[in-house]
Each structure stands twice: as structure tokens, then as C-alpha cells.
Amino acid sequence: xxxxxxxxxxxxxxxxxxxxxxxxxxxxxxxxxxxxxxxxxxxxxxxxxxxxxxxxxxxxxxxxxxxxxxxxxxxxxxxxxxxxxxxxxxxxxxxxxxxxxxxxxxxxxxxxxxxxxxxxxxxxxxxxxxxxxxxxxxxxxxxxxxxxxxxxxxxxxxxxxxxxxxxxxxxxxxxxxxxxxxxxxxxxxxxxxxxxxxxxxxxxxxxxxxxxxxxxxxxxxxxxxxxxxxxxxxxxxxxxxxxxxxxxxxxxxxxxxxxxxxxxxxxxxxxxxxxxxxxxxxxxxxxxxxxxxxxxxxxxxxxxxxxxxxxxxxxxxxxxxxxxxxxxxxxxxxxxxxxxxxxxxxxxxx
Amino acid sequence: xxxxxxxxxxxxxxxxxxxxxxxxxxxxxxxxxxxxxxxxxxxxxxxxxxxxxxxxxxxxxxxxxxxxxxxxxxxxxxxxxxxxxxxxxxxxxxxxxxxxxxxxxxxxxxxxxxxxxxxxxxxxxxxxxxxxxxxxxxxxxxxxxxxxxxxxxxxxxxxxxxxxxxxxxxxxxxxxxxxxxxxxxxxxxxxxxxxxxxxxxxxxxxxxxxxxxxxxxxxxxxxxxxxxxxxxxxxxxxxxxxxxxxxxxxxxxxxxxxxxxxxxxxxxxxxxxxxxxxxxxxxxxxxxxxxxxxxxxxxxxxxxx
Numbered sequence: 001x002x003x004x005x006x007x008x009x010x011x012x013x014x015x016x017x018x019x020x021x022x023x024x025x026x027x028x029x030x031x032x033x034x035x036x037x038x039x040x041x042x043x044x045x046x047x048x049x050x051x052x053x054x055x056x057x058x059x060x061x062x063x064x065x066x067x068x069x070x071x072x073x074x075x076x077x078x079x080x081x082x083x084x085x086x087x088x089x090x091x092x093x094x095x096x097x098x099x100x101x102x103x104x105x106x107x108x109x110x111x112x113x114x115x116x117x118x119x120x121x122x123x124x125x126x127x128x129x130x131x132x133x134x135x136x137x138x139x140x141x142x143x144x145x146x147x148x149x150x151x152x153x154x155x156x157x158x159x160x161x162x163x164x165x166x167x168x169x170x171x172x173x174x175x176x177x178x179x180x181x182x183x184x185x186x187x188x189x190x191x192x193x194x195x196x197x198x199x200x201x202x203x204x205x206x207x208x209x210x211x212x213x214x215x216x217x218x219x220x221x222x223x224x225x226x227x228x229x230x231x232x233x234x235x236x237x238x239x240x241x242x243x244x245x246x247x248x249x250x251x252x253x254x255x256x257x258x259x260x261x262x263x264x265x266x267x268x269x270x271x272x273x274x275x276x277x278x279x280x281x282x283x284x285x286x287x288x289x290x291x292x293x294x295x296x297x298x299x300x301x302x303x304x305x306x307x308x309x310x311x312x313x314x315x316x317x318x319x320x321x322x323x324x325x326x327x328x329x330x331x332x333x334x335x336x337x338x339x340x341x342x343x344x345x346x347x348x349x350x
Numbered sequence: 351x352x353x354x355x356x357x358x359x360x361x362x363x364x365x366x367x368x369x370x371x372x373x374x375x376x377x378x379x380x381x382x383x384x385x386x387x388x389x390x391x392x393x394x395x396x397x398x399x400x401x402x403x404x405x406x407x408x409x410x411x412x413x414x415x416x417x418x419x420x421x422x423x424x425x426x427x428x429x430x431x432x433x434x435x436x437x438x439x440x441x442x443x444x445x446x447x448x449x450x451x452x453x454x455x456x457x458x459x460x461x462x463x464x465x466x467x468x469x470x471x472x473x474x475x476x477x478x479x480x481x482x483x484x485x486x487x488x489x490x491x492x493x494x495x496x497x498x499x500x501x502x503x504x505x506x507x508x509x510x511x512x513x514x515x516x517x518x519x520x521x522x523x524x525x526x527x528x529x530x531x532x533x534x535x536x537x538x539x540x541x542x543x544x545x546x547x548x549x550x551x552x553x554x555x556x557x558x559x560x561x562x563x564x565x566x567x568x569x570x571x572x573x574x575x576x577x578x579x580x581x582x583x584x585x586x587x588x589x590x591x592x593x594x595x596x597x598x599x600x601x602x603x604x605x606x607x608x609x610x611x612x613x614x615x616x617x618x619x620x621x622x623x624x625x626x627x628x629x630x631x632x633x634x635x636x637x638x639x640x641x642x643x644x645x646x647x648x649x650x651x652x653x654x655x
Contacts, residue, residue: 055557056470060478063463063532070525071485074496081496088499147390153383162387164641169394171637171644173586175604176626180397183404183619191400191418223394228648235649284489287588291608305491305589312495313593322495329492336487340480 082323083109092319112323121299121307126327128214129303133283133331136221140282141275143222144229151230152237163234170227178291181220182207185292210300213293217301220288225281229274236270237263273342276335283331304328398630404623405429412619428624438625440599441606444516445585445629448602452523452584453577460528460576464535465561469547479536486529494593497522501594516600519591523584530583531576534650538572539565575647578640582633603629 048054085092092111096102116122151162169177184191185206193203207213244262253261264271286305289295295302295310302310304327312321404412406424416422432438466472467479501512512518542565550560566573591605598610607625611618637644 052470052557053472056466056472056475059462059466059470060472060475062459063482063528064478066459066524066528067481067485070497070522071488071493071529074493074500075488077500078492078496081499143390146386150383150387150390153379154387155380160641162391163645164638165391166387166394167637167641167645168398168634170648171582171633172398172630173582173588173604173633175586175588175608176630177397179608179622179626180401183623184397184400186619189412189418189619194418223397227394231645231648280487280489284491286491290588290592305489308491308495309589309593313498318495318499325492325495328489332487332489332492336484339487340484343483 078322078326081319082112082326084319085111086317086319088319112320116320116323121302122324124299125302125304125307125324128301129283129328131214132218132221132285132289132303133279136218136225136282137275137278139218139222140225140229140278141271143226144233144274145271147226147230148233148237151234163231166230167227169223170225170231174224174287175291177224178220178288181216181223182292185216207293208297210297213297213301217289217292220292221282221285224288225278229278232270232274233267236267240266269342273339276339276342279335280332283335284328398627401623401627401630404619405627407620409618409620428620429628432621432624432628437598437606437610441601441603442628444601444606445603448516448519448523449581449584451520452527453580455520455524456527456531456580457573457577459524460532460535461566461573462561463528464532464539465565467532468536468539469565470557482529482532482536485525486533490526490587490589493525494589497590498593513594514596514600516595516602518594519584519587519602522590522594523587526587527580527583531580534576534579534647535569535572537650538569542568571643571646572650574640574643575650578636578644579647581636585633 049058081088083091091109092115094105094108094111094114097105097108097114100108147166151159151166154162183189187205187208190203190206192206197203205212206216240263244266245258248258248262283303284305285303286309289301289303289306290309293301295306299307304324308321308325310321311324312318315321400419403419403421405428406421406426408423408425408427411421411423463482467475467482498513501518505511505513512521546564546568547560550564555563586604587602588604591602592609595601595605598606601609603625607622607629611622611625
């Protein structure tokens with residue numbers, strides 16, 4: 001750690017002076033070096049702590065400890081945990097691989113993953129997670145885009161009010177608002193079904209039927225997330241210079257061409273970053289599914305996170321739960337790489 | 351700027367009646383915009399409104415086959431019952447205490463760190479800034495199982511019980527708030543002109559003084575936005591308290607309402623909706639008063655870089 005800090009010497013006036021004094025001291029006193037450093041120059045430690053890079057490092061130290069201790073370490077610990085058996089005293093080696101010689105197979109610590117691959121529920125979870133994330137993100141983006149245009153269209157005076165109202169779903173804690181949806185979808189007292197039966201339709205088993213339950217969790221996720229897209233896209237819309245639209249209008253572009261050739265190219269970066277952010281959050285969603293369906297009916301609406309919770313915390317099989325949650329990593333990593341690339345690009349352009 | 355342009359748009363039809371089609375297009379666009387905005391606002395506000403409607407009903411009215419969208423005998427009994435219930439008050443207190451501490455811890459960690467990362471370079475500071483951003487992208491759902499096990503092991507080693515204590519949340523919530531707050535603070539600090547802190551240094555200010563006398567006052571809007579973010583995240587967090595706390599007196603509001611008020615077939619929906627509404631109120635109130643800061647923080651996360 002110290003060595004790391006020392007490598008970088010910002011050349012300031014005080015620093016060079018200090019170094020010159022070091023050299024003089026070196027010339028005068030020639031006893032054994034390490035001891036001398038401590039004994040003859042009590043100021044060395046103080047000077048080290050007064051150096052700009054040291055102060056900076058110390059200021060960032062709590063952050064570094066937090067990131068390493070509570071994010072990076074647990075992430076690797078999850079990988080380690082996923083290789084253990086339920087009792088966590090021995091490693092879950094693989095068994096009977098058809099495609100590998102036994103001598104290699106039985107020394108690979110992926111027994112949990114092998115086990116997961118044989119379970120039907122796991123594939124249901126993969127399917128549902130992808131369906132949930134892709135559908136929800138697409139609809140959130142579309143809805144946000146459309147809403148942003150509507151808000152942008154109206155006179156600026158009223159925009160603040162509408163924007164404020166439309167962002168409310170994002171502000172309410174999702175666990176709380178999902179409770180309201182749960183009550184709206186109640187099997188026997190659903191307020192939606194009251195309206196539907198009043199209009200002459202059949203009652204809908206909102207959370208009782210697998211497909212309707214899938215629809216319900218996606219709907220609630222769209223409800224929560226669309227306002228965020230709207231805010232981001234509205235900010236992007238406002239940054240498109242009016243001259244571009246004027247030029248397009250003079251060239252005779254219709255509204256569709258204006259969106260396709262002016263708005264979308266100008267907003268491309270924000271659209272991509274917002275969608276990628278949302279992909280991460282949606283794919284890793286827990287609150288909505290947990291409160292609305294708890295994975296039911298028959299594990300049909302579980303996402304990776306809710307299933308991992310069920311297996312790991314409620315079922316007590318921590319290694320299996322950790323293995324399930326690790327399946328989120330590849331998709332999250334891809335999204336993160338793209339976000340980082342976009343942000344770096346913007347940094348270079350600026 | 352936008353105000354000016356749109357205002358002139360509004361005035362335009364009256365002056366240039368000759369170009370009728372253009373202005374008629376605009377009026378229609380405006381009408382359609384309002385039409386759809388009303389529809390979407392209805393969709394977006396439906397659950398909170400329905401919460402409010404249900405919270406005014408008695409259990410008898412909720413289980414009756416009357417129109418669920420209307421309150422026939424409004425009553426505040428749910429509010430009175432809930433606010434005199436010791437459990438619920440404990441949840442509320444826990445939530446307030448946890449959120450306040452987490453906001454303080456977050457600010458104490460992220461402001462100096464953001465200052466160091468944006469102004470005082472040190473070995474690896476650029477990498478660390480990127481690392482902070484990447485950490486922000488790591489979701490809670492990836493970490494709760496290893497953290498759960500880590501706390502269990504910590505208990506075995508030191509004898510300090512962390513699971514099922516409300517203060518374990520003070521340890522884990524900063525993992526959600528600090529990276530984002532540091533990230534947006536780096537953005538705000540970077541936008542402060544360098545001449546300002548150079549002047550302070552020349553006048554003999556230490557780095558710490560530069561931070562407290564120059565950077566914090568100048569970047570106050572950013573700090574407020576970060577504070578609001580930290581508060582809303584810690585108030586709304588659901589997974590960590592659900593995984594790490596179980597005793598009724600250790601729960602925070604969202605988990606408390608969901609685990610203690612929902613008891614199978616009992617018609618506690620009036621109380622559940624009241625509890626949920628009151629639980630949603632603190633973030634909503636902050637949002638109502640500090641909307642511009644809230645939105646600034648929301649958009650800063652992805653646009654500052």
C-alpha cells in the first residue's frame with residue numbers, strides 16, 4: 001500500500017526541497033539505512049502524511065475498504081460458496097459427465113451447476129428472467145420515449161407539473177407500491193376484475209395463472225421503471241438544438257423523419273445508456289416479483305434473484321442459492337461493459 | 351430558453367393566421383399530448399390513489415361486494431389503529447434511524463473520496479473512479495447470499511451477532527449508496543473551476559479546508575441530490591432487511607409491513623394499504639419539496655462521466 005503511494009511523486013516545490021534535504025542528510029550521516037530513516041529523521045513520517053497523494057489516498061480509504069470488503073470480496077466469496085455442498089464442509093464435485101472423462105469430471109467443483117442444469121425449474125427461471133427483462137426494458141423505453149415527447153410538446157409552464165406527477169411511481173418504494181398492485185390483483189376482490197365484470201368480460205386470474213402472472217409482474221415493472229426513462233429522455237430531448245428541427249422542417253421532413261433522422265441520432269447515447277442501466281436493474285429485480293407472486297404459481301414467475309432467495313435464505317442451501325445468483329453475472333457484465341464503453345466515448349468526445 | 355420558445359409558439363397562431371395549417375397542426379398536437387398525458391397520469395397514479403381509497407375503508411366495507419373504487423363510509427380508523435400499534439411505530443423508528451445513519455455515513459465516505467478522486471490524483475485513482483462506477487452496477491441481489499454467510503462466519507469468529515440486528519443494515523446499505531453518491535459527486539466536483547481551489551491553496555488553505563470552505567458550499571446542489579438519493583435508496587431497500595433481519599423489533603418499514611401485516615386470509619388490507627401509504631410518504635414528501643434536486647441526481651448518474 002505504502003509502496004503504491006510512493007511510486008507517484010507529484011513534483012511540487014516543497015517536495016523537491018524535502019528531497020534535497022534528504023540527500024544532504026544522506027551525505028552527512030552514513031549509518032545503516034533503514035534504522036536511520038526512522039531515527040534520524042522523525043519528520044519523514046510526518047512529511048509522508050503531508051504529501052498530497054497520501055492525503056488523497058487516506059481520504060479515499062473508507063471508500064476503498066467498503067468496495068473491497070463489502071462488494072469485491074463477497075462477489076468472489078459467492079464464487080467460492082457456489083462450489084460447496086449444502087453442508088458447506090466439502091466441495092460439490094461434478095459427477096458422471098457424459099462429455100468428459102471421469103478423471104477430469106470428478107475434479108471439477110461445479111456440482112451445484114450440474115445439478116441446476118438437470119432441474120426443470122432452473123430452465124423456467126432462465127426463460128422467465130430473459131422474458132421479464134427484455135419485455136420490460138423494451139416497453140419501458142418505448143413508453144418513456146413517447147411520454148417524454150408528450151411532455152416536451154406542451155408549454156414549458158405546465159411541463160414541471162406533469163413531469164412531477166409522472167415520476168411518482170419511481171419515487172414510491174417498489175415494495176410498497178407493489179403491495180397496492182397486489183391488492184388491485186387480489187384473486188377475490190380485484191378492483192380490475194370489478195371493472196371487467198361490470199363491462200361484461202370474464203374475471204382474470206391475475207396472479208393465479210402463469211401467463212397472467214408473468215404479464216402482471218412485467219406490467220408492474222413497466223409501471224415502476226417507465227418514469228425513469230421518461231426523465232432521461234426528456235433531458236435528452238431538451239438538449240437537441242431547435243435549429244436541427246427547423247432545418248429538417250425547411251427540408252420538408254415529416255414528423256416521422258424528424259424523429260428518425262434528428263431526434264434518435266441525437267439521443268442515441270442516452271437511449272443506449274438508459275436501456276443498459278435498466279437492463280441491469282430489471283434483470284436483477286427482486287422486490288416486485290417477491291411481493292407480487294413470490295415466484296408462483298408453481299415457480300413460473302421466479303427470477304434469478306427471487307429463486308436464489310428462496311433456495312439460499314429460505315431453503316437454507318446457501319451454496320445452491322449462490323450458484324443461482326451467479327448466473328446473473330454474464331448478462332450484467334455485458335451490460336456493464338457497454339455502459340462503460342459509452343461513458344468513456346462521451347468522455348473522449350468532450 | 352425553452353420557456354421563451356414555447357411561449358412564442360403559443361402566441362404564434364394568433365399572429366400568423368395566414369399559415370393556418372401549421373398552427374392547426376400544432377394545436378392538435380397539443381391536444382393529443384394532453385389527452386395521452388391524462389391517460390398515462392391516470393395509469394401512473396392509479397395504485398397510490400387506490401391505496402388511499404382502501405386506507406379509508408373499514409374491513410367490513412372491504413369485504414363487502416360494493417364498488418371497490420368508491421368509499422361509502424370513510425373512516426380514519428386504519429390510521430389511528432396503525433399509529434397506535436407499537437410494532438408499526440418500531441418499524442417506523444428503525445427505518446428513520448437506519449436511513450439517517452446511512453445518509454450520514456454515505457456522505458462522510460463519499461464526499462472526501464470524491465474530492466480525492468476528482469482533484470488530488472494518486473496512484474490508481476483513475477482506476478478507482480472507474481471501479482466506483484462498476485461497483486454501482488453490482489446489484490444487491492448478487493451480494494446478499496455471500497454477505498449473509500459472511501455475517502454468520504463473523505459471528506462464529508468474534509461472537510458478535512450481526513444477523514437479525516437492525517444495525518447490520520448500517521454496514522450493508524452503504525454498498526448501495528456510496529458508489530453512486532461518490533460517482534455523482536466526482537462529476538460535480540470536476541465541474542468546479544480549478545482556479546477556485548488554486549486560489550485557496552495559494553492563500554494557504556490546507557486540502558481539508560479547500561474541501562470544507564470551497565468545494566462543499568459550491569457543490570451543495572450535488573450534495574443535496576446525493577443525500578436525497580441515499581435517503582430514498584435506504585428507505586426503500588427491501589432485500590437486505592428481508593434476508594438479514596427477522597425479529598419483529600428489528601425490522602424496517604417495508605419488510606415489517608409485508609411480513610407482519612399480511613397474514614393469509616385475514617382482511618387486513620385497509621391496514622396494509624395505510625401502512626404502505628405511510629411508508630411511501632417520506633420519500634414522496636422529500637420529492638415534492640426538492641423535486642429539482644431529485645431529478646438532477648437521477649439524470650446525473652448516467653450523464654456525468
